[in-house]
Amino acid sequence: xxxxxxxxxxxxxxxxxxxxxxxxxxxxxxxxxxxxxxxxxxxxxxxxxxxxxxxxxxxxxxxxxxxxxxxxxxxxxxxxxxxxxxxxxxxxxxxxxxxxxxxxxxxxxxxxxxxxxxxxxxxxxxxxxxxxxxxxxxxxxxxxxxxxxxxxxxxxxxxxxxxxxxxxxxxxxxxxxxxxxxxxxxxxxxxxxxxxxxxxxxxxxxxxxxxxxxxxxxxxxxxxxxxxxxxxxxxxxxxxxxxxxxxxxxxxxxxxxxxxxxxxxxxxxxxxxxxxxxxxxxxxxxxxxxxxxxxxxxxxxxxxxxxxxxxxxxxxxxxxxxxxxxxxxxxxxxxxxxxxxxxxxxxxxxxxxxxxxxxxxxxxxxxxxxxx
Amino acid sequence: xxxxxxxxxxxxxxxxxxxxxxxxxxxxxxxxxxxxxxxxxxxxxxxxxxxxxxxxxxxxxxxxxxxxxxxxxxxxxxxxxxxxxxxxxxxxxxxxxxxxxxxxxxxxxxxxxxxxxxxxxxxxxxxxxxxxxxxxxxxxxxxxxxxxxxxxxxxxxxxxxxxxxxxxxxxxxxxxxxxxxxxxxxxxxxxxxxxxxxxxxxxxxxxxxxxxxxxxxxxxxxxxxxxxxxxxxxxxxxxxxxxxxxxxxxxxxxxxxxxxxxxxxxxxxxxxxxxxxxxxxxxxxxxxxxxxxxxxxxxxxxxxxxxxxxxxxxxxxxxxxxxxxxxxxxxxxxxxxxxxxxxxxxxxxxxxxxxxxxxxxxxxxxxxxxxxxxxxxxxxxxxxxxxxxxxxxxxxxxxxxxxxxxxxxx
Numbered sequence: 111x112x113x114x115x116x117x118x119x120x121x122x123x124x125x126x127x128x129x130x131x132x133x134x135x136x137x138x139x140x141x142x143x144x145x146x147x148x149x150x151x152x153x154x155x156x157x158x159x160x161x162x163x164x165x166x167x168x169x170x171x172x173x174x175x176x177x178x179x180x181x182x183x184x185x186x187x188x189x190x191x192x193x194x195x196x197x198x199x200x201x202x203x204x205x206x207x208x209x210x211x212x213x214x215x216x217x218x219x220x221x222x223x224x225x226x227x228x229x230x231x232x233x234x235x236x237x238x239x240x241x242x243x244x245x246x247x248x249x250x251x252x253x254x255x256x257x258x259x260x261x262x263x264x265x266x267x268x269x270x271x272x273x274x275x276x277x278x279x280x281x282x283x284x285x286x287x288x289x290x291x292x293x294x295x296x297x298x299x300x301x302x303x304x305x306x307x308x309x310x311x312x313x314x315x316x317x318x319x320x321x322x323x324x325x326x327x328x329x330x331x332x333x334x335x336x337x338x339x340x341x342x343x344x345x346x347x348x349x350x351x352x353x354x355x356x357x358x359x360x361x362x363x364x365x366x367x368x369x370x371x372x373x374x375x376x377x378x379x380x381x382x383x384x385x386x387x388x389x390x391x392x393x394x395x396x397x398x399x400x401x402x403x404x405x406x407x408x409x410x411x412x413x414x415x416x417x418x419x420x421x422x423x424x425x426x427x428x429x430x431x432x433x434x435x436x437x438x439x440x441x442x443x444x445x446x447x448x449x450x451x452x453x454x455x456x457x458x459x460x461x462x463x464x465x466x467x468x469x470x471x472x473x474x475x476x477x478x479x480x481x482x
Numbered sequence: 483x484x485x486x487x488x489x490x491x492x493x494x495x496x497x498x499x500x501x502x503x504x505x506x507x508x509x510x511x512x513x514x515x516x517x518x519x520x521x522x523x524x525x526x527x528x529x530x531x532x533x534x535x536x537x538x539x540x541x542x543x544x545x546x547x548x549x550x551x552x553x554x555x556x557x558x559x560x561x562x563x564x565x566x567x568x569x570x571x572x573x574x575x576x577x578x579x580x581x582x583x584x585x586x587x588x589x590x591x592x593x594x595x596x597x598x599x600x601x602x603x604x605x606x607x608x609x610x611x612x613x614x615x616x617x618x619x620x621x622x623x624x625x626x627x628x629x630x631x632x633x634x635x636x637x638x639x640x641x642x643x644x645x646x647x648x649x650x651x652x653x654x655x656x657x658x659x660x661x662x663x664x665x666x667x668x669x670x671x672x673x674x675x676x677x678x679x680x681x682x683x684x685x686x687x688x689x690x691x692x693x694x695x696x697x698x699x700x701x702x703x704x705x706x707x708x709x710x711x712x713x714x715x716x717x718x719x720x721x722x723x724x725x726x727x728x729x730x731x732x733x734x735x736x737x738x739x740x741x742x743x744x745x746x747x748x749x750x751x752x753x754x755x756x757x758x759x760x761x762x763x764x765x766x767x768x769x770x771x772x773x774x775x776x777x778x779x780x781x782x783x784x785x786x787x788x789x790x791x792x793x794x795x796x797x798x799x800x801x802x803x804x805x806x807x808x809x810x811x812x813x814x815x816x817x818x819x820x821x822x823x824x825x826x827x828x829x830x831x832x833x834x835x836x837x838x839x840x841x842x843x844x845x846x847x848x849x850x851x852x853x854x855x856x857x858x859x860x861x862x863x864x865x866x867x868x869x870x871x872x873x874x875x876x877x878x879x880x881x882x883x884x885x886x887x888x889x890x891x892x
């Protein structure tokens with residue numbers, strides 16, 4: 111009555127049901143585990159039903175009339191992969207959209223492999239031709255997807271290693287690894303007769319070594335200076351003063367991608383700050399900024415020395431009875447440099463104004479921002 | 483045997499239609515559709531330009547439409563001739579020829595020349611409409627679900643910033659440059675009688691020129707689908723003579739007058755308790771004499787709610803979807819002559835002219851009147867912030883007081 115395949119999946123389904131019950135009894139936080147186990151029970155049950163309905167792809171009506179159907183179907187890992195995909199999909203529904211998408215990807219891949227394998231095994235009575243037919247259909251899909259996945263894993267592993275070792279160590283390691291790869295490839299090219307299995311084995315060992323090192327360094331974590339920088343916010347904390355900041359001004363943005371989206375261009379020239387306002391013209395000392403809406407201003411430094419544009423956006427309470435100025439600024443940019451400053455002011459001018467744009471280090475010149 | 487079987491098959495009876503009746507029916511339908519397009523009261527009619535920019539579009543679209551119409555008629559007549567003249571009547575298939583170079587080149591060159599001609603005039607109009615160097619006034623226009631905010635920066639004739647919503651007030655014969663942006667999703671600003679449409683995109687500033695020839699009200703509509711109440715995101719441009727516009731500016735900059743007694747005074751207290759969280763009224767103060775600053779960014783996803791300082795100087799509310807004036811007074815303003823229009827508009831909304839029914843409904847339960855995402859049980863995705871005005875569950879007494887207070891805001 112039951113086919114071999116259906117017994118296997120019914121066994122998994124029953125086992126998942128039993129483990130679900132045990133899991134429910136022995137654990138307090140059961141939601142996610144139960145979803146996964148019950149998902150496994152249901153999806154294995156579905157595969158068991160499919161296996162039963164198709165009689166494991168065994169005896170069919172055509173079995174006696176088609177030579178192509180003489181050979182018994184081979185074992186297949188894809189129904190199991192499909193079950194796994196269904197479980198991931200169900201878990202993804204209650205956890206993260208990314209997990210859900212991965213589940214869909216696994217299901218689609220498993221279905222494609224399973225369908226083509228089943229078809230190719232009955233394509234003809236010639237096993238070699240059938241294997242070739244399968245390859246011709248699936249290899250154009252399998253190779254790029256596998257290559258992308260492997261490249262991704264290697265890149266992530268490599269990045270974990272680089273972030274874990276010291277700054278100088280990472281440079282040395284980069285040189286060493288790339289030199290090794292270059293030498294290996296050069297040797298392979300000098301020996302065209304080398305067996306492909308040998309090349310594949312060396313590449314596999316290298317990749318496995320890299321991934322193992324990546325996993326290990328992921329466990330160790332990033333090097334200390336990066337941890338401290340993240341904790342202290344070196345790359346996000348703006349220092350809007352006159353002096354060049356050690357971190358904020360380290361890598362100055364030199365390109366502006368959206369000049370047409372700005373409400374005004376603020377120009378520093380000969381120690382004087384003026385605004386060129388869309389629709390009004392140059393030489394303005396006042397600009398109007400919509401309330402509670404991110405607004406971009408383009409700062410252009412035409413002075414000989416490096417300067418930044420700083421916006422004063424009111425005050426914010428930091429403790430009982432204590433307030434602090436809200437400041438935001440561009441990086442320190444050189445002569446001819448441009449940078450966009452995006453501001454958002456939630457209160458009208460009469461509440462907390464005047465809001466101003468100034469250049470630290472240059473006194474007596476500013477632009478007033480009016481928020482209606 | 484075979485022929486007998488064939489004879490036994492009866493031809494299905496096909497009810498033949500009288501071609502004349504079909505043609506008459508189609509002609510009748512076309513005529514009805516054509517006449518339906520001739521609405522008398524069509525304030526958003528794109529064929530009635532009332533300003534320089536709209537006129538430029540009209541000057542382009544009419545000849546293009548005429549050319550397209552002529553080409554369309556020629557093609558349709560040719561198709562009809564082919565259909566009827568060469569109908570399959572069992573005649574032998576005529577001699578087939580492949581390739582008529584002269585005919586094919588002609589049929590390629592003629593459309594190309596037509597398109598090139600149209601293209602030249604279209605490009606010239608597009609560049610004309612994009613000019614900003616002759617601007618005489620700028621107004622910032624900010625779209626959000628589902629209303630438009632207008633703020634007037636300080637410039638010639640405007641000594642302090644003005645903020646308004648729903649109705650854009652402009653002086654006639656003045657080249658006004660709108661600087662459009664959005665606080666949430668993409669909207670599109672369109673007053674057909676004054677210019678074409680222009681998208682308002684978050685994070686960007688797009689410009690649109692308007693110029694009205696005569697005093698009056700010009701209706702418009704958001705033309706980029708922007709969510710649940712897109713159809714209720716309307717706008718009106720009000721053109722006043724330059725003298726009347728100066729009066730409007732003075733009125734907008736006049737200091738806030740707090741009601742001193744009666745229902746309006748009680749309404750002010752209701753407003754402070756219920757409405758001032760989102761709606762700003764410049765000059766409104768709390769018991770300590772401190773200005774009350776609204777915080778719409780803490781309650782509304784877009785981070786803004788209409789400033790109501792001069793609410794009753796406008797003729798509309800709720801994204802210009804409803805009139806603040808009752809029908810009699812509204813018609814009186816809309817149908818006023820050019821000479822009378824300014825005075826009638828500047829009179830604002832009086833107690834006698836107030837559209838009590840719609841404003842009461844709005845205050846009673848705004849989301850029931852205009853579809854908005856304001857159900858407090860369904861705001862998980864926005865962190866509790868509404869899109870539009872929520873139901874404040876005001877009592878009828880509170881609504882009476884609020885109505886009395888709102889009438890003082892002009």
